[in-house]
Amino acid sequence: MRALRRFTVRATLPAPLQPLAQLVTNLRWSWHPETRDLFEALDPELWRTCGGDPVKVLGEVSAERLATLAKDRRFLRRLQDVVDDLQEYMTADLWYQSLGADAPQSIAYFSAEFGITEVLPQYSGGLGILAGDHLKAASDLGVPLIGVGLLYRAGYFEQGLSADGWQLEHYPSLDPHGLPVKLLRDKDGAAVVISVPLPEARTLHAHVWRAQVGRVSLLLLDSDIEENAPAERLVTDRLYGGDEDHRLRQEMLLGIGGVRALRAYCSQTGRPQPEVFHANEGHAGFQGVERIRELTVSHGLTFPEALQAVRGGTVFTTHTPVPAGIDRFPKALIERYFAGFGVPLDQLLALGAEEDPTKFNMAHMGLRLGQRANGVSELHGQVSRHMFRDLWPGFDEDDVPITSITNGVHAATWTARELVELGTQRSSQGDPAEVEGPVHFDGVDAIAAGELWNTRRLLRGRLVDEVRRRLRETALSRGAVESEVGWTDSAFDPDVLTIGFARRVPSYKRLTLMLKDPERLKALLLDPERPIQLVIAGKSHPADDGGKQLIQRMVQFADDPEIRHRIAFLPGYDIGMARYLYWGCDVWLNNPLRPLEACGTSGMKAALNGGLNLSIRDGWWDEWFDGQNGWAIPTADGVADPDRRDEVEARAIYDLISTQVQPRFYERDRDGVPARWVEMVRHTLRETGPKVLASRMVRDYVQQLYVPASYSARAMADGGGYAPAREEAARRMHLLANWGTVRVAHVEATGAGDTPEIGSTLALRAEVELPGLSPSDIEVQAAYGRVDDADALHGVTTIPMDHEQADGSRHWFTATVPLERTGAFGYTVRVLPRSAHLANPAELGVVTSA
Known part of the structure; x- marks a missing residue:
């Protein structure tokens, strides 16, 4: 029953x-x-x-x-x-309180998933763990953040394995009353109910549960309530489940319902309404649409005017460099759901427009709604500027207004307690959260090599115990009987070099790259003098049979009785398992298809525990590999054939392990300590540890994005009257309506002579035609730098040109360009829109060049 x-x-x-x-x-x-x-x-x-x-x-x-x-x-x-x-x-007053009263008093952070603890399973992978660490670090810094997400009654899924190694999914029924959450209630004690309109005069209702994450409140919307019809009750059933219609309803509840939940929560608690809205990926994009609707109703703003007000206070973070990972809905589906929502449908559709006219692109909407946008590592910022360059036609990729803030991880969550107590995160500079500029965990220098090594061995032994326990449970769940699982008691060895690989299992992360030459991998595992052991974990999306096939192949390889004591695929990857892996692995392996790894924070968590990374130079590792904190796997970027590329890069992994990793780990001094290995561990803890902190990441968000966004939001609101938003919308419409007539008619250069020499100058004079516009509407720039054989400029410097004279719609601008370098040199002139409210010159997406 x-x-x-x-x-x-x-x-x-x-x-x-x-x-x-x-x-x-x-x-x-x-x-x-x-x-x-x-x-x-x-x-x-x-x-x-x-x-x-x-x-x-x-x-x-x-x-x-x-x-x-x-x-x-x-x-x-x-x-x-x-x-x-x-x-x-x-x-207590923390770092954020030192910023003063001008800092935003409330910031909303929207995400489809949050990984706080395995006790609250509302996450699938890196995006959710990152969001959880963002909230925790914000709490530790005193940042007045409010998280907004959904409460999934079955979470993502619990992973098992069949007898033949196929991934099995189990969806547990979560009881919110058994979770560390409280129902948001009004002053009369009744549950607050949020409503979102749906087609056919239906309504989606939701309760709001609040999880307290230190000083940060996290609001989670739950549709499984009596007020809903059966179909609507299932909207928050599973994370990333269902068809397009189901996903759209989820994202409407997250964005539209999330804003309404925020309004109710702030009203009930007396907290200030958020000034800044941070959308963590495109899933939360509809929060901007709801805020636009609010302003059209409450202040009578037109859609363009409300858009200017909303954009100023919106931050958008893109996490995926894989186009297939972006949510794209049929435009007809958006039309059906938003036909009576209260905003002009044509202008809403324009926010999500893309090359395919039948699709609505959530990432494009996020970028058009957010005046400030970022990727999650320096390399990912470059990839994102390339990926979304068509939204800013006429601009070089370097000018696309997407910056980067490299992710970080929450040290207190992911670092083994023994290492913290040993002093591996102490700094003579003081609290890293309060130090401006680079920080070094130099406390690790006072730890004796033998003590550091013994602690690492203790943590490796703890991982081995956990692996044995899980191997036994997994074998029994796959059909083995007690008499067949005795081998698990001696599987793995606390003194063997241990390599970890754990992440989601899309194809680009290449779970099975290490199996490219199975015999060579076997030889490494079974080396009689210098063996290795591999702990592997990860989940494939339930609808991704290709990913499940990769898991099955890995499981079947690891089932081999000859090697099963040295390699294990552990199902059920979650926060609880991950801690053991980060604590106990000596090496963290990451071999994505470059440059498709946005950041790769698992390697950061390993580094905080003294793990050395063995990784393709992708994501964070591309910018923070320094030659002493691990090994960079050479990439075969120029190889077009994917199989050939996999073969080359797999061989590089085998070579690095056999020629560098194994020898260094097993090279011991008279006290049995691998001195050179321990120095790499010490260097990683001292130099890499402070860089990968989530507190550093959140500080970067505050200083580079949240504070500027709050200034923009206040400027647009102007005390609540929104006159600047109205004026800026009119100004931009006027600019765009007349931009097609802007032309650089002529450019002349004088002063350099026949043989230009370094230290001389070039006088530029440009004639620009501005029918319908005035010089105050635009900025004319001289752009110069190195030039290649195709006349493309590199290392570009821009300087503004001064307005000299006018004759009707013809205007002349001048500038002096210094010749500061030898070699091939080039210049050009370009015209950009000008406004005090632009966060970036490329923001309007228009430019005219000579």
């Missing part, structure tokens, strides 16, 4: 233990060791069987045990200390 619904019944907490309820509902416990220690002390055995889930522990601990603890003075003192620490953490 199957239960209709499930829920959790908890014991009533005695009065002295009531503060436990406060602690369990603030997810700071997921990265605060002292709070976790306190929950473990409730019942150590129960803690172990509950997998370190304090919510589950509180739900299952006996009333008798609670009564005993309520009289235990020592436990109560510990409880009070932890409660006091949390109170101080929640109220």
Whole structure:
């Protein structure tokens, strides 16, 4: 018999233990060791069987045990200390408070997934983990962030394996009452209900659950409520599930419903409404459309006027360099869903327009709605500027207004406690969150090589124990019997070089590249003097049979009795498993098809634990590989045949492992310590560790994007009247209507002579025709630099040209160009729109060149 619904019944907490309820509902416990220690002390055995889930522990601990603890003075003192620490953490002035009153007082952060803890399984992979780390770091810095997402009643999925190695998906039914979340209620105690209009006069309703992530509130919308018809109840059933119609409803609820949930939450709590809205990928794009609708209703703005007001305060982050990873809906579907929404349909469709006129592109909408946009590593910024260059025709890729902020990871979540206590994240410069400029974890220099090595061995041994446990469980779940799983007790070895590979399994991440030469891989695994062992994990999207085939191939290879004690594919990859991998692996392998890895934060987490990266120079590794923190796998970028490219790069991996990684790991001094290896570990902790911090990332977002966006939003609102937004919209319409007539009629250069020499100057004079426009509407620039054989400029410098004289619509501009370098030199003149409200000269997407 199957239960209709499930829920959790908890014991009533005695009065002295009531503060436990406060602690369990603030997810700071997921990265605060002292709070976790306190929950473990409730019942150590129960803690172990509950997998370190304090919510589950509180739900299952006996009333008798609670009564005993309520009289235990020592436990109560510990409880009070932890409660006091949390109170101080929640109220203290932190880094953000030092920015003063001009910094935005409230920032909204929208994401389709959030990876905070395995206890709240609302994530599928790197995007969600990044979003979770963003919230945690914002909390640690005191940034007034509010997260907005969806509460998926079945999460992503739980992964299993069939007897023949095929991925199996199981969708557990999550009870919000058994999760560390609280229902948002109005002043009368009734649940707040958010509504989003749908076609055919239907309405999508949602409750709002709030998770407290340290100082940051995370609002999660849930459609599985009685107010909805059966179809609408299923909108938040699974993460990334369903057909196009289902996905569109999810993204409408996230964007439109998310804004409405924010309004309700701020109204109920008295918090300021957000000034800045950050859309983490295109899934959240409709938040901008809802804000436009709000302004047309509340202030009578036209769509273009409201668009200017909304753009100023919007930040858009793109995460995928793979076009297939971008959400694209049939334009007809958008027309059907938004026909009566309250904004002009033609202008809404223009936001998502792309080359295919039948499609609506969510990334394009995100870029058109966000005045500021970024990729998530320097290389990904370059890739994104190339990928989206058609949105800014006439501009060089370097001018496309997409910057980059390299991702980071939350150290307190991902670093082994033993390493933190050893001092690997101490800096003589002070708290890294408060230091301007580069930081070094120089505390690691005081740690003896033997002590650092022994700690790494301890963590490797812990990983081996976890691998053995999971291998046994997996074998039994795939049909083995007890008498067949004894081999798992001795699988893996705490003294063997351990390499980790764990991530999602799309084709470009190349899970099976290491199998290109299976015999050579076997030889590495079974080397009698210098063996390696491989721990592999990852999930394929349920609809991606190609990814599942890659997993099956890896599982079947690892099933070989000859090597199964040295290589394992572990199903069920989640935050809980990941920690063991990051703690215990000596080397982190990453071999994506360059440049399709946006960032690759798993390698960052390994680095924080002293793991050395062995990676293709893609994502973050392209900018922060320094020759001492690991090894760069040479790429075969010029090889067109994909099989040939895989073969070349796989051979490079085998060669690096056999000629550099293995020898360095197994080369020991008289004390049994691999001195050169430990120095690489020390260098990684000291130099790479501070760079990969999520606190550094969030500071970059605040300083480079959030604060400027808040200034733009305030300038457009002008105290709530939005006069500048109206004026700027009219100005831009006028500019664009007349831009087609702008022409650089003539350019002449004088002063350099027949044989220009370094140190001389070039006087440029340009004639520009401006019918319908004035010099105040535009900026004329001289652009100069190196020139190649095709007359393309490189290393371009631009300087403004001064208005000299006018004759009707003809205007003359002048500038002096210095000749500062030898070699081939070139110049040109270009005309750009001018406005005090432009964040970037390319923002309007128009330029006229000579």
